[in-house]
Amino acid sequence: MALLEISGVSKNFGAVSAVDRVSLSVEQGELFALLGPSGCGKTTLLRLIAGFERPDRGRIAIDGGDVTDVPPYRRPVNMMFQSYALFPHLDVVGNVAFGLKQEGMARGRREARVAEMLALVQMSDYARRRPHELSGGQKQRVALARALAKMPKLLLLDEPLAALDRKLREETRLELIGIQERVGTSFVFVTHDQEEALGMASRIAVMDKGRVAQIGSAAEIYERPRSRFVADFVGAVNLFDGVLAAGFNAVALKVPGLEAPIALLAEAELPEGGEAALAVRPEKLRLSPGRPEGIAIAATVEGINYQGGVSVVHLVAASGHALKAQMASAAATSFERGMPVWASWDPADGVVLAR
Amino acid sequence: MSAWGWRRWLLIGPPFLWLAVFFLLPLGVVAAISLTQAADAIPPYTPLLTHGPNGLELQASLANYREIANGDLRAYGNSLVFAGVATVLCLLVGYPIAFAIARAPKAWRNPLLFLVILPFWTSLLIRVYAWIAILQPTGLLNRALAALGLINSPILLIYNDFSVVLGLVYGYLPFMILPLYGSLSQLDENLVEAAADLGARPARVFFAVVLPLSVPGIIAGALLVFIPAIGEFVIPDLLGGPGTLMVGKVLWQQFFDNVDWPSAAAIAMVMVAMLTAPLLLAQRFVERPHSSRMGANET
């Protein structure tokens, strides 16, 4: 049985549908990400799991028990808030011990647990500091220790890394994964940063306008997006919108502006005449001065965006499509602005997205 | 917060009941007793309900109200005029002060505000009393004017309209400054600068931008001065004379000097009627619509 089972949950604020018929389940020990742009409902979903909001429809079960009508203070989940929400009038120990005191845990055990938690997040030396005497990274550790102290079955993290600066964020990401493996608790975290989700999560739910657009592992989400929205939101992508047409011995996509239809490796049955899009990741796009075999689009180099180890070459196709190709920076030096090139890709790298 | 459930009544209950019993209910009692007559009894009024041949009988009479209507209405007029004039003067005196504080360097603002509030924490009675020593014929102001050669014999500065209005302005000025400061300090500096940048001269910036945006503060301050000033007792009692009666003092005299409780109650009801409109206006200010927090959680 799944640890967290969300079935058909909806939540409206007035006329706005924040969460719309969401169903998903999280297994024991998972590091699960809710990924989406701002306003997609991911934070509301997290607050529904925590119990700060009641769903208008649907049920939420944790570890087999229905918690839909259980108030937050009786749910076996804890949350790490984006702003950390440390109590300013309590020191680090007071903050970490807060939930244990509510449980009525005996003093001796409580102190041992607090010490253990502070050791886990390497904050033992700051036990008597008040929140205003801590740096952002230290506050984040205390917030994590506080949320883990009660040994919840499920830990919720609201944009856990958003308040940290970039360098600290990378370190903390690895640390969070390490801590999660050590304590074995399931984590559900909310993020708008696809890099964060791809780099940390065992599974990801991509959300769009209150609904789950796709659930899968990082690789599935990135390599096999199931909708135009997912392909576009997770990572950079070149998209060709067109109409499906019968090809030579497979289905092809007729894209306005391109002289020949693009032949597709049709995995699923696609209705002829339907609208569809083809997604090709920039790193899958190959550029060559001469026309290669197979699919190829004539384009002109618009500019080269150097990003350190890799560079992104921006192109404008004769059809008017703006394209991006990513390659090692050394390879990108052979192109320059205004140069005519041919863009091509392996048909297996193109992902067909029904509209 | 949904987590509260029925527990919210644990918090609503005590203050609600307290205020209902000790604020709302007493107003009802005043209304009831205003319909009785003074009597040489304990308590000194005729009962509103008596046992008659037909059971309980209501002995209500509007005699007290008729008496007020047919009597000297100057005190009521005075109250409205004095409170109105004092409100306008408080605004004229308080606005520059509030403006200067709101535009003072940040480190100065709290100490200055503290100086405005401080008199509010000290006894009004004592502060009004201090004015007697200044205004009386042998007082400091007359002596100072005489020493400067501006007057030959003491002029009458106290126990007249002037001293009562002066006392009202003095006593209620902080109530005007605080809400004015509140709205002036929230004024976006960029708006003022934008107006100046668009070529408006300081006076025009003030009348076109600053003044309209501080209207909520002006209304709040005016209500905080006008409503209580109408019924003020200490100031007209200590600084006023027989010709500067205000309704609060008339009520006091009816109650304490004439021991006519029903008549005092009727005066109180007339005052409540006079204050209904400004009170309802004040209520709208307090009960400003709450902005919904919906969607604020989403990041």
Next chain:
Amino acid sequence: MSRRITAFRAAALTLGFGFLYLPIALLVAYSFNASRLVAVWGGWSLHWYGALAGDDKFKDAALNSLKIGVMAASLALVLGTCAGFVIERFTRFRGRLVFSFMLMAPLVVPEVILGLSLLLLFVASQAWLGWPPGRGIMTVTIAHATFGSCFVAVLVRAQLAGFDRILEEAALDLGARPLSVLWRVTLPGIRPALVSGWLLAFTLSLDDLVVASFVSGPSATTLPMAVYSSVRIGVTPEINALATVFLGAVIVLVALAFSLIARQERRRLAAG
């Protein structure tokens, strides 16, 4: 329009504060006057302070006022804190409109109305229910707690509006029940409002003449009532001395409270 002191603003502040503080300053100065006559300087003297110390009338009245002030302010703090929390947090409940009216009106309704209406209530209730047994310290305390709680509610509400509700959610999430959250997180977070609210209710009670005159009995003369009865007779330098002592005590108390609040506020800002 910059943040600085121009000549106009300096003049506004000087004249304004002069108007507010000159009478008080004169009062204090003349409390040290050896002469009996106001406005005639007869040299420095502590004579009037001696006379004040020997005056039992004022001492008893001051004691009554202190008792009433402490009790009324404490009661007002409890009631006003509940009320401020309710009006800020429970945006919809049956009776909210009546509730907010009852919280606002005592702030502005003339004192003579508050005093008279409460007295008539006490008298009627004594006749019907036998309670209160008489008028005195208790009835004045009730009256002062009533309007005091409305002032406390204003301060509590204002600070609650700026209080980070995420902290309350965090406490709920950690297993604290709503009342426990209020006690252990919200109230510590709005401590400045609680301190200044209590002080305000206390000084309002200490200052009140009109309401106390109505609802008090012969056994419980408060300080303002005693001051008023001697002021009516005429200006006496003893009152100047009393006023000076009173002012000094209030200023020390309030300044202490404010510096405490300012320190906490600085810490809070540093934390944010």
